[in-house]
Amino acid sequence: MSDPVIALRGVGKRYTKYEDQPSLVTSLAHIGRRSRRHKLWALRNVDLEVGSGECVGVIGRNGSGKSTMLQMLAGVTMPTEGTVRVRGRIAPLVAVGVGFHPELTGRENVYLNGTILGLTRPQIEERFDDIVAFAEVADFIDTPVKFYSSGMFVRLGFAVAIHTEPDILLVDEVLAVGDFAFQMKCFDRMQQIREQGTTVLVVTHNLNSVRAMCDRVALLHRGQLVYTGDPGEAISRYHTIMGEHRELERELDTTSGAWSPGVASIDSLEVLRPDGAETGMVGTGDELLVRVEGTVLSAMRDPVLGVAVTAANGALAYADTSFGRPSGEFAPGDRFTGEVRIRAKLVTGSFSLVVTLRSSNLDTLYDRAGPRTFWVGGRRLATGISDMEADFRLQRLPGTAAGTGVAAAAETEPTGA
Amino acid sequence: MAAAAPGTTPANVPELLLDGRAEPMGRYLRALWDSRQLVATLARKDFFVRYRRASLGVLWAVGLPLLQALVFTVIFTHVIKIRTGSSSYGAFVFAGMVPWSYFASTVSGASSAVVDGSSMASRIYFPRAVLPLVPVVANLYSLCITVTILLVLCLVLGVHLGLALLLLPPAALLVAVLAASLAMVNSALHVYFRDMKFLVQAVFAVWIYVTPVIYPLRLAPASLRTALQCNPMTGIVEMFRAATVGADPGWQVSLAATGVAMVVLVALALFLHRRYDRLFTDLL
Numbered sequence: 001m002s003d004p005v006i007a008l009r010g011v012g013k014r015y016t017k018y019e020d021q022p023s024l025v026t027s028l029a030h031i032g033r034r035s036r037r038h039k040l041w042a043l044r045n046v047d048l049e050v051g052s053g054e055c056v057g058v059i060g061r062n063g064s065g066k067s068t069m070l071q072m073l074a075g076v077t078m079p080t081e082g083t084v085r086v087r088g089r090i091a092p093l094v095a096v097g098v099g100f101h102p103e104l105t106g107r108e109n110v111y112l113n114g115t116i117l118g119l120t121r122p123q124i125e126e127r128f129d130d131i132v133a134f135a136e137v138a139d140f141i142d143t144p145v146k147f148y149s150s151g152m153f154v155r156l157g158f159a160v161a162i163h164t165e166p167d168i169l170l171v172d173e174v175l176a177v178g179d180f181a182f183q184m185k186c187f188d189r190m191q192q193i194r195e196q197g198t199t200v201l202v203v204t205h206n207l208n209s210v211r212a213m214c215d216r217v218a219l220l221h222r223g224q225l226v227y228t229g230d231p232g233e234a235i236s237r238y239h240t241i242m243g244e245h246r247e248l249e250r251e252l253d254t255t256s257g258a259w260s261p262g263v264a265s266i267d268s269l270e271v272l273r274p275d276g277a278e279t280g281m282v283g284t285g286d287e288l289l290v291r292v293e294g295t296v297l298s299a300m301r302d303p304v305l306g307v308a309v310t311a312a313n314g315a316l317a318y319a320d321t322s323f324g325r326p327s328g329e330f331a332p333g334d335r336f337t338g339e340v341r342i343r344a345k346l347v348t349g350s351f352s353l354v355v356t357l358r359s360s361n362l363d364t365l366y367d368r369a370g371p372r373t374f375w376v377g378g379r380r381l382a383t384g385i386s387d388m389e390a391d392f393r394l395q396r397l398p399g400t401a402a403g404t405g406v407a408a409a410a411e412t413e414p415t416g417a
Numbered sequence: 418m419a420a421a422a423p424g425t426t427p428a429n430v431p432e433l434l435l436d437g438r439a440e441p442m443g444r445y446l447r448a449l450w451d452s453r454q455l456v457a458t459l460a461r462k463d464f465f466v467r468y469r470r471a472s473l474g475v476l477w478a479v480g481l482p483l484l485q486a487l488v489f490t491v492i493f494t495h496v497i498k499i500r501t502g503s504s505s506y507g508a509f510v511f512a513g514m515v516p517w518s519y520f521a522s523t524v525s526g527a528s529s530a531v532v533d534g535s536s537m538a539s540r541i542y543f544p545r546a547v548l549p550l551v552p553v554v555a556n557l558y559s560l561c562i563t564v565t566i567l568l569v570l571c572l573v574l575g576v577h578l579g580l581a582l583l584l585l586p587p588a589a590l591l592v593a594v595l596a597a598s599l600a601m602v603n604s605a606l607h608v609y610f611r612d613m614k615f616l617v618q619a620v621f622a623v624w625i626y627v628t629p630v631i632y633p634l635r636l637a638p639a640s641l642r643t644a645l646q647c648n649p650m651t652g653i654v655e656m657f658r659a660a661t662v663g664a665d666p667g668w669q670v671s672l673a674a675t676g677v678a679m680v681v682l683v684a685l686a687l688f689l690h691r692r693y694d695r696l697f698t699d700l701l
Contacts, residue, residue, distance in 0.1 A: 015699060071698065075433050075542035078695040086433040092541050099537045101462060103469045108462070115458040116541055167430070 004049035005168060005199045006073060010082035011046040013068050014039055042068040043223045046082070055190075055200040057210035057231065059238050060220035066203045069220070070172055073201065088167025088199070091117055093158065102146035106137055106156055109145050113160045127163045134189070135159035136182075155182055162189055169193065171202045184381075187213065207235050207350060211377060232281060232377065239280030239350070239373045261367065264303065264330070264357055266294040269369035271353060274341075282344045284378030284387045289341055292355050292369055296334040302326045302360035305338045310371070312350045317385045318342070323362060347387045348378040435695070445691040449544045456547050460554035482518075482563045486511045486570050505574040505662075508567070512658045513630035515567050516592045519560045520650060521621050527552040527600030528617045529607050535701035545697050546690045549600040553593060560589060567661060576662050584660035592653045595679055601686035608697045628654055635665050646671045649678035 016039055043065040050056050060066050071077045072084045074092045099116045100109045110131055114124040132138050135155040137148070145153060162169070169190070190213065194200055204210055210217055210231060217234035219227040219241075227237050272289040273279050282288055290307060306321035330336060340355070352371035358364060378387050439445075468474045490507030497506075530548040531538065538545060564585065571578055607613035628650045629637070637645055645651055652671035658664040 071539065072435060074540065075435065076539055076695065077698045078435050078437055080437060082436075084433070084435040087430055089431055090433070090542075099541070101466060103466050104462065112458060112462055115455050116537070116543070120454065 003052070004085075005052045005054075005087050006048070006050040006201065007085045008046050008048045008069075008072075008082065009085075011043060011069075011072065011079045011084055012041060012081040013043040013065075013072065013077070014041050014080040016040075041223050043079075043220075046220075046223075046225045048218055048225060048228065050199055050201065052199055053194060053197045054216065055194055055202065055214045057214035057217040057234075058201065058203045058220060059205070059207065059210060059217060059234060061241065063222075064220040065223040066220055067172075070170055070201075070203050073168075073170055086168065089118070089164070090168045090170060091161050091164045091166030092170045093161045093172065100145055100153065100157065103144055105144055106132075106141040106148070109156065110141075110160055113157065114164070117161060117164045119164055131156075131159045131163050134162070134185075151182065158186055162186075162193065165193075166198060168199045168201065171200060171204070183209075207238070207375060211235060211348075235375050236280040239375050263298050263300055263359075263364075263366045264294055264296050264336070266292045266355065266357060266367045266369040268293045269355055269372055271372050271374055280373070281375040281377060284344060284346060284348070284376055286344050287341055288344055288374070289339060290353065290355060291340075292338045292357075294336055294338075294357070294367065296330040296332055296336060298332050300330045300359070300366070302328065303330065303366060304358045304360060304362060305340065306356040306358060307340045307342065308354045308356070309342070309346075309351050310354075311346075311385045312352075315385060317346060317351060321356075321358070321362065326360075344376050345387050346376045346378065347382040347384055348376055349383075350375055439692045439694065442687070442691055445544070445687070445694070449546055452543050452547050455543055456550050456554055459547070459551045460557075463551055463555035464558045478559055479562050479566070482559070482566050485514065486566050489514070490570070490574070505576070508570050508574050508576055508662045509633070509658065510631050511567055511570060512662045513628075513654045515560070515563045516588065516653050516657045517625060517628065517630045517650065518563065519556055520592055520596050520653070521625070522559075523552050523556045523596040524599050524603065525617050525621055526556075527596075528603035529614050530600070531604040531608050531697055532611075532701060535698070539698045539701055542695075544690065545604075545694050546601050546686070549604040550597055553597045553600055556596075557589075557593065560592075564589070571661050578661065581660050581663075584656055588653060588656040588660060591656065591675060591679070595649060595653065595675065595682070598679060598682035598686045601690055602682060605686075605689040605693060605697070608693070608700050624648075624650070630654060633665065634668075634671075647674045649675040651675075 046065075046069065048056075058066050058069060068077070070092075072079055073086055074090060075086070099113050101112065104112065107128075110128060111121070111124055114127075115121075119127075132141050135152070135158070137152050137156055140148065140152065145156070148156070171190075187209070190200060200213070202210060202214060214231050216229055217227075217231040218225055219234045219237055221241055226241075227234050270278060270289075270291045271280070272291060273282070274287045274289055276289070279288075292305075304321050304323050304327075306319065308319035309317045311317050338355070338357070344351075350373060352373045354368055354370035354372075356368045357366040359366065382390070440448075464478075465475070468477055471477055473480070486507070489510045490505065493506035493510060527549040530552065531545050534548040538548065568578065568582075603613055603617055625631075627645060628648055629645060634642065634645060634651065634655065648671075652668070652673070652675035655664045655668035655671050659668055
């Protein structure tokens, strides 16, 4: 990359976190002394270059430094060390609708927002119709935006930002809002402006869009850039990080019943591809091998292995147990292993998996492991939980339209995939 | 260094370079100048949104100062009688209130502007000085209205208006620049010291009485008069009077203090905002 549009070199950002807000009195009282404060590096040693027309995703857990990085690229905050260089007109597409005033009409807000984003009045006038058409709010353009649905609000904000014709578009979580149809429209539009050479930087939790759009993905973890490169690999590493840190957020159905620690403990949980490679990522329909190892603490008979998979929204996707398949006697001190093979007939998205060990009648929970998050990369546009492998056919029946039917039908005859 | 205005790099590509240092003053001033349309747009929005939901709308912007003018006229001609020379005392007080109200409401509102605008400012870059400058410009609409009411009041009360009216535009400019510089300084300090907001209120509660707004300067004891003339608002208030109802001879002396204060405040305002422009966000 000879001439990067965005270049971060050795960038670090340190925040001073006061235990309480400094006031005039406490500051005067503490002159010459170090007051109670912590220094916190939100970013450290970050090097990243983005070339013209590239689309780069930035992912990471909350607090990993994503927002700080975006703020620096937007020019809102200064790095504490290192340099940030951005060449070209930047349009931050962040928390769309920032600067919108609820009492103002859609029209007035377009002018206001356009000006905030650096457009001149004639430029806004010239693009006004396109903006309104793109946002699909023509009927409400003279209504105060406080009466807008959240979808309309987002659409109008996105429409203004995208019509500033930036060299660099900074996108923050925007695709998480708005209805599905509009997300697709934004997605198409972003592909389109990328073809015109616009550089796009996406910061998001929505791994779907990152995977679909980005050429490269940067993974931030605790303020460090731990990986930059292939989106699939970055997402896989992200899930590894998430799995290590996620706490037991909710009790799944499969884990109800009495908890009886001290009978057996699961010491390790691995989610593997059938060939034995560890993975945080599988394709729809791929087989997953879930393997646990543990120690028996007191005698048990015919314990039952269970597995449960939940979708990112908490919905239970699948749960099953080995109930009814006797596993024999286990003595204290024995080691045991358990394996479950499952097939990921799931749509694209993030899922988590829990493994349990229970008594033979399922009443008592001995131990559980997980949740372990994994990513399923499937057919891009399908949503829900289960991939039912829809096969669509839609065509117009020839000769059924009035008048010009035959000619029109001939024109719209499907040309095949 | 930081954001450049279009045209400062070859091929007209704006370039942003952040290396932890504040950008050169020339570049900063240029960025500020390039934000003038933003200030104007935000100011227009500010002023009109204020009256958006009231059924009488912008009429309130005229009605309230008009009421104040009437009250002054009635109170100071029929209730409290102070000798001020030829003109009506009501017009005299109102002429002082016009720049004072503009100054006080602008500075107290703008002092928290950077903090108040944080939701926008933490996401989109523009010079942060834009935020305190918006009320400075927005309140110019009100200033135009009150000046018009002042002129009408003078005509009604039989005050002779002459060539001195030409002093009004420079007087308005002076009060706007003084308000702008003080607003910029306060809004920068307010990010670090949230007490500023209340401190400003306290100062203004006292400041009006050490400014000859409701009394003529020559009624002040001679020992205090020099001190009052060091108040930068004294010169401005007197200039508004000189343009309309007439000021005491020698009022121009007070303008020297205004000038000195303005130079100091403008320098301080630019220093603070250039230095902390991209650091304010960290404390919001």
